[in-house]
Amino acid sequence: MKHLNHLLLIAAAIAGLASCKKEDDAVASPGNPAPGAAEMQLVASGTVDGYTVEIYGKGTNLYTGYNTVYARLKNAAGSYLGDAGLTWEPVMTMTMGGMEHTHGCPWSAPVAVAGNASLYEGYMVFIMASSSMGHWDLKVNFTIGGTTHELHLPLPVLDSESEFHKVYTSSMGSDGTTYFLAMLEPAAPKTGVNDMVVGLFRRESDSAFPVVDGYTIRVDPRMPGMGNHGAPGNEDLVQGTDGFYHGKAGFSMTGYWKVNLMVENSAGQLLCGNAVTTEVAESSVSFKVNF
Ligand SMILES: [Cu+2]
Structure with missing residues (x-):
């Protein structure tokens, strides 16, 4: 039943209730050149306990379907940190008829990019767009000096599908x-x-x-x-x-x-x-x- 409900929710979301949010900040950090940095765009960031997590996509938005996603972790002094056991998990929270329901999507664990230990790369396959019925958050955990920190970053996800485009x-x-x-x-x-x-x-x-x-x-x-x-x-x-x-x-x-x-x-x-x-x-x- 839960499963059926979910399919209905997916169908309703596909009907086109995508919300829109745009971030134009480019990742141009001279101290941390990254492979393909020119195409990386900040899509979310947040701070917990003095540490800032930055999430990048290969463009200004995340879409339903496959997305390459990057993460960086910065301390209060502005230095990017590697080796912090960073993990992520995208979770969608949906509300329908007053009931809250959460689900995930396919994703890969973030791994340090070769030659740049403070840049993490992975992918996320969003199975629904953000809408008035539901929103995505990225649960991020990292550990520094034996202390684990957690934060939840809102991730706007747009519908990638149009009349002649479907990936x-x-x-x-x-x-x-x-x-x-x-x-x-x-x-x-x-x-x-x-x-x-x-x-x-x-x-x-x-x-x-x-x-x-x-x-x-x-x-x-x-x-x-x-x-x-x-x-x-x-x-x-x-x-x-x-x-x-x-x-x-x-x-x-x-x-x-x-x-x-x-x-x-x-x-x-x-x-x-x-x-x-x-x-x-x-x-x-x-x-x-x-x-
Ligand atoms: Cu959903």
């Missing part, structure tokens, strides 16, 4: 499990064969959304505006050593493509989505690109 989707599998698919690549689709990278996760509980191992994601991009034609070069996605699913998507021309997907388990059993045929124009599970 995140979820689906109830025929095995009764809810699956979450987030597209990392192609981030900038081009004509020809594109590398495709997708994160595949499942809902184990309200607070556990582990990576799904050993499945296959079948990919069939089509152009709905041009007789639903496809293109050569597609390769089904299989899991790489990084945990993400890797394959190829063929886009033979510019324009709008629906990237139809099917999720199969390691036994080859179809769990989510359906084949595209002359009678069935699309899969129930898909991404959308337009370029």
